[in-house]
Amino acid sequence: MNQRILVVGAGIVGVAIADRLQASGCSVTIFEADLPGGGATAAAMGHLVVLDDSPMQMAFTARGVALWRQENLPKGCEREVCGTLWVAADEEEVEEARRKAERYSGLGLACEVLTAGQLWEAEPALRPGLAGGLRVAGDQVLYPMGAARFLLKRALERGATLCREKVQALVPGGVRTEPGLVQADAVILAAGLGTTTLLPELPIQPRKGHLAITGRVPGLVHHQLVELGYLKSAHGRATTSVAFNVQPRATGQLLIGSSREFAGLDGSPNRELLGRMLRKAVSFLPTLERVPVLRVWTGFRPCGPGNLPVIGPWPGRPGLFVAAGHEGLGITTALVTAELMAHHLLGTPAFLDPASFLPEPAHG
Amino acid sequence: MVEHVDVAVVGGGPAGISAAVASAAAGKRVCLLDEGSRPGGQIWRHRLGQVPDEAQSLLTKLDAAAVKVLFRASVFDVEDRQGSWRLTLSQGERRVAITAEKLVLACGARERFLPFPGWTLPGVMGAGGGQAFLKEGLELHGERVLVAGTGPLLLPVAASVGKAGGRVLAILEQTPWRRVLGMLPVLLAHPSKALQAAQLGRSLFGVPYRPGWWVQEAYGKDFLEAVRLTDGQREEVLECRWLFCGFGLVPNGELGVALGCAGTHAGLQVNKAQESSVNGIFAAGELCGVAGVDAALAEGAIAGLAAAGVWDAASVEGHRLVKARARARSTGRQLERIFALRPELRGLPRPETIICRCEDVPYGAIDPSWGSRETKLCTRAGMGPCQGRVCGPILIYQFGHTPDTVRIPYKTTPVGQLIAEEP
Amino acid sequence: MADHCIIRVDGQLVAATSGESLAVALLRAGHFRFRESCSGQARAPVCGMGTCYECQVRVNGTWVRACLEPVRAGLEVHTDG
Numbered sequence: 001m002n003q004r005i006l007v008v009g010a011g012i013v014g015v016a017i018a019d020r021l022q023a024s025g026c027s028v029t030i031f032e033a034d035l036p037g038g039g040a041t042a043a044a045m046g047h048l049v050v051l052d053d054s055p056m057q058m059a060f061t062a063r064g065v066a067l068w069r070q071e072n073l074p075k076g077c078e079r080e081v082c083g084t085l086w087v088a089a090d091e092e093e094v095e096e097a098r099r100k101a102e103r104y105s106g107l108g109l110a111c112e113v114l115t116a117g118q119l120w121e122a123e124p125a126l127r128p129g130l131a132g133g134l135r136v137a138g139d140q141v142l143y144p145m146g147a148a149r150f151l152l153k154r155a156l157e158r159g160a161t162l163c164r165e166k167v168q169a170l171v172p173g174g175v176r177t178e179p180g181l182v183q184a185d186a187v188i189l190a191a192g193l194g195t196t197t198l199l200p201e202l203p204i205q206p207r208k209g210h211l212a213i214t215g216r217v218p219g220l221v222h223h224q225l226v227e228l229g230y231l232k233s234a235h236g237r238a239t240t241s242v243a244f245n246v247q248p249r250a251t252g253q254l255l256i257g258s259s260r261e262f263a264g265l266d267g268s269p270n271r272e273l274l275g276r277m278l279r280k281a282v283s284f285l286p287t288l289e290r291v292p293v294l295r296v297w298t299g300f301r302p303c304g305p306g307n308l309p310v311i312g313p314w315p316g317r318p319g320l321f322v323a324a325g326h327e328g329l330g331i332t333t334a335l336v337t338a339e340l341m342a343h344h345l346l347g348t349p350a351f352l353d354p355a356s357f358l359p360e361p362a363h364g
Numbered sequence: 365m366v367e368h369v370d371v372a373v374v375g376g377g378p379a380g381i382s383a384a385v386a387s388a389a390a391g392k393r394v395c396l397l398d399e400g401s402r403p404g405g406q407i408w409r410h411r412l413g414q415v416p417d418e419a420q421s422l423l424t425k426l427d428a429a430a431v432k433v434l435f436r437a438s439v440f441d442v443e444d445r446q447g448s449w450r451l452t453l454s455q456g457e458r459r460v461a462i463t464a465e466k467l468v469l470a471c472g473a474r475e476r477f478l479p480f481p482g483w484t485l486p487g488v489m490g491a492g493g494g495q496a497f498l499k500e501g502l503e504l505h506g507e508r509v510l511v512a513g514t515g516p517l518l519l520p521v522a523a524s525v526g527k528a529g530g531r532v533l534a535i536l537e538q539t540p541w542r543r544v545l546g547m548l549p550v551l552l553a554h555p556s557k558a559l560q561a562a563q564l565g566r567s568l569f570g571v572p573y574r575p576g577w578w579v580q581e582a583y584g585k586d587f588l589e590a591v592r593l594t595d596g597q598r599e600e601v602l603e604c605r606w607l608f609c610g611f612g613l614v615p616n617g618e619l620g621v622a623l624g625c626a627g628t629h630a631g632l633q634v635n636k637a638q639e640s641s642v643n644g645i646f647a648a649g650e651l652c653g654v655a656g657v658d659a660a661l662a663e664g665a666i667a668g669l670a671a672a673g674v675w676d677a678a679s680v681e682g683h684r685l686v687k688a689r690a691r692a693r694s695t696g697r698q699l700e701r702i703f704a705l706r707p708e709l710r711g712l713p714r715p716e717t718i719i720c721r722c723e724d725v726p727y728g729a730i731d732p733s734w735g736s737r738e739t740k741l742c743t744r745a746g747m748g749p750c751q752g753r754v755c756g757p758i759l760i761y762q763f764g765h766t767p768d769t770v771r772i773p774y775k776t777t778p779v780g781q782l783i784a785e786e787p
Numbered sequence: 788m789a790d791h792c793i794i795r796v797d798g799q800l801v802a803a804t805s806g807e808s809l810a811v812a813l814l815r816a817g818h819f820r821f822r823e824s825c826s827g828q829a830r831a832p833v834c835g836m837g838t839c840y841e842c843q844v845r846v847n848g849t850w851v852r853a854c855l856e857p858v859r860a861g862l863e864v865h866t867d868g
């Protein structure tokens with residue numbers, strides 16, 4: 001039963017899969033062209049958040065967050081169970097908070113609708129005049145690079161191998177690298193944006209985002225703050241958008257997001273969009289105006305063709321599996337992705353309907 | 365409102381002032397920007413009324429020239445606007461934007477610090493840092509001061525200590541005697557430097573100059589109390605209140621690198637007209653490689669003339685500037701060899717010694733097999749407010765790392781000022 | 788030129804000179820703890836030129852590098868970060 005598995009890509013998704021499969025007795029080799037965790041993972045905010053765009057997305061992210069909760073993470077992962085506070089600007093959004101609360105409670109997630117007064121008590125730095133909010137207690141924050149390294153280290157301790165080589169091509173039953181061909185029982189493609197180069201049938205597009213990190217202002221913000229308008233403003237697929245999204249880090253710093261745009265692979269800051277993003281942040285948190293920013297960076301979310309990532313066997317290519325296109329939720333869902341992958345390879349229970357993540361025939 | 369100028373000069377040290385004066389003399393609209401409160405950069409930082417003569421004539425020219433000078437102005441963003449440059453700067457509570465046809469970078473250099481146990485104690489400062497505070501009025505009231513590190517800078521620092529009423533216990537120069545003697549031909553070739561040296565020597569009469577010695581450890585509870593020094597064989601402990609310690613200079617090349625100018629951490633590359641690899645961006649002074657004030661003055665003038673489109677190497681003035689630059693650069697290279705850092709200094713930090721002062725990352729947290737990016741992402745070294753300006757050169761020296769990528773804001777800037785105007 | 792003035796540092800009155808660097812004024816007044824590092828160590832100015840950020844203090848509510856900040860009468864300085 002000792003399957004030999006090759007994982008292409010040591011981003012959070014790849015290392016989570018490697019760790020999970022190695023723990024189940026497979027013999028895993030991970031290929032990484034660059035720095036493990038150095039892709040989208042290193043750029044990410046690290047909000048572990050349950051989102052409810054669709055019932056399946058909700059089940060997927062909720063399972064993802066639950067699996068992270070079960071992990072006993074070391075200090076370097078900077079995990080904080082600070083919860084998410086969805087901020088409602090007006091009555092319409094309070095209504096949305098109520099509907100959201102029903103959906104979250106339906107899944108057994110602890111949450112509570114806040115009045116304007118309770119919102120102010122929970123986060124006194126928010127601007128006056130907001131209408132209320134929704135607190136989702138179990139959401140977390142972590143340092144994605146730290147978490148990826150933790151999972152990788154554990155996989156290696158369990159006997160996995162890390163091979164710092166670029167995979168040049170997929171070949172039947174294996175991969176080709178500079179030193180030569182490597183054969184295995186299964187190849188799992190978890191190469192983030194690099195996926196499409198190896199498998200052109202699966203288009204993964206870079207969806208650029210800006211983040212700004214501030215100096216230390218401990219105690220200014222207590223929850224990850226997200227505007228309820230977020231779902232409206234950030235998730236429309238084609239449009240360029242910004243949303244209020246501020247995260248308290250374990251260091252006392254604030255991480256300010258978020259923006260979304262399709263702009264190719266140009267990582268230079270889009271000042272206009274950055275300005276809009278920061279203006280939005282200040283409009284919700286006026287004191288932010290004087291808080292110093294140390295660095296602004298951009299990252300690319302690996303955005304697949306559908307609303308959910310592609311996880312499972314690739315049709316017509318025996319032995320090839322894919323886990324890619326996690327867009328802005330790959331940190332949240334890395335462990336549940338690994339669970340689904342283990343289901344496909346080992347027949348272990350999946351908790352979610354694996355069919356929802358299979359590549360669509362049109363793409364297969 | 366965005367002001368438009370022909371030439372924007374970033375940095376108001378000798379190189380920047382000289383560039384601004386030259387461009388303005390050629391009839392250009394010029395803007396000079398500096399983070400400090402007055403012109404002069406790192407060398408001419410004296411309190412008002414105490415500026416040295418050599419500086420005074422240039423400062424007078426700057427006053428007379430039609431140059432718009434902005435002080436306390438930290439340039440935190442520069443954008444390529446297809447044919448012009450847009451600079452954004454933070455000036456106290458204000459945000460200012462300027463567009464310019466040409467850019468002259470004259471951002472100078474900063475001190476190189478090296479870590480040893482105790483170097484983070486209050487009372488331990490840079491040599492140039494200490495000197496800056498002394499020039500600006502810090503008084504020492506007979507306190508015991510040790511000056512250490514490397515380079516010719518240590519001597520004027522010690523002289524400033526004496527002037528401020530401090531007692532210099534010794535000047536520890538890490539480079540050995542036989543290499544220090546290499547200074548003699550340099551001095552003989554530059555009578556003016558020899559004169560300066562002689563004057564310095566007089567004011568330092570009685571202060572032990574100890575080449576081949578360096579600081580091993582600084583002790584103290586809330587403030588520096590004592591220092592242990594060594595020459596590799598012997599050790600001594602000296603009680604002291606202040607340690608002014610610097611290991612030469614590192615060019616402030618970040619802005620240029622971020623704009624795509626070719627170069628290394630040792631300086632930006634420029635052509636004979638001081639133009640960088642990026643069209644329209646000129647660079648002068650220490651950020652092209654450390655070579656001192658004479659190089660800065662000559663290169664600044666060349667860059668200023670070139671940015672104004674009137675640089676003529678064949679003119680009389682052109683000849684003079686080219687010669688002055690070549691001479692100063694060659695001296696700079698000689699000094700660099702003489703004061704090269706000795707390998708023993710790499711062995712000073714202990715596992716618990718802080719490497720990154722902003723994030724308190726200890727030496728022992730860094731795996732020597734890691735590259736720069738891995739070190740940063742795994743330990744937070746370089747993630748603090750100084751963005752690796754202090755620990756970057758240390759990591760380059762200790763582990764052979766490469767400099768980190770530079771991102772906006774180039775200087776820590778409040779959120780409110782980073783917000784672009786409404787379109 | 789000497790234009791004496793009073794500033795307030797962590798609630799205490801300190802005599803200083805208008806226009807001089809705030810870092811010098813604080814050092815002269817015996818303040819050697821400009822900020823506390825993230826592991827709780829006391830830190831004081833190092834570079835004197837705006838690079839190291841070890842001299843960061845809060846002035847009238849805004850973070851500044853004391854070595855670049857000219858003293859003005861009535862400054863409210865906090866060395867709590």
Ligand SMILES: Cc1cc2nc3c(=O)[nH]c(=O)nc-3n(C[C@H](O)[C@H](O)[C@H](O)COP(=O)(O)OP(=O)(O)OC[C@H]3O[C@@H](n4cnc5c(N)ncnc54)[C@H](O)[C@@H]3O)c2cc1C
Nearest residue numbers: 009011013033039040041045047167192194299330331332
């Ligand atoms: C600004 C921003 C903020 C975000 N915030 C969040 C958040 O708060 N919460 C959240 O859950 N998610 C967030 N995300 C999303 C998250 O970062 C991604 O979904 C996730 O990191 C994707 O992981 P991955 O392993 O698929 O990709 P990556 O991390 O990019 O890993 C892919 C790896 O594959 C390697 N590779 C590629 N090609 C090859 C090859 N041929 N051979 C060998 N190796 C190869 C790459 O070098 C890379 O290391 C954010 C993303 C961005 C950009």
Ligand SMILES: Cc1cc2nc3c(=O)[nH]c(=O)nc-3n(C[C@H](O)[C@H](O)[C@H](O)COP(=O)(O)OP(=O)(O)OC[C@H]3O[C@@H](n4cnc5c(N)ncnc54)[C@H](O)[C@@H]3O)c2cc1C
Nearest residue numbers: 375377378379399405406439471472492649650656657660
């Ligand atoms: C700490 C120190 C002490 C020194 N002491 C001596 C000495 O005693 N004797 C001696 O002969 N030489 C000394 N030198 C060397 C001397 O400074 C140089 O030879 C000469 O000043 C170089 O001139 P410059 O114009 O290239 O740079 P500098 O004089 O360093 O000027 C650069 C200027 O640019 C500004 N700047 C940088 N980045 C930005 C930005 N983003 N926005 C706005 N402004 C910016 C800085 O504030 C600075 O004022 C010293 C150097 C240093 C660093």
Ligand code: FES
Nearest residue numbers: 835837839840854
């Ligand atoms: S002393 Fe270094 S920034 Fe002020």
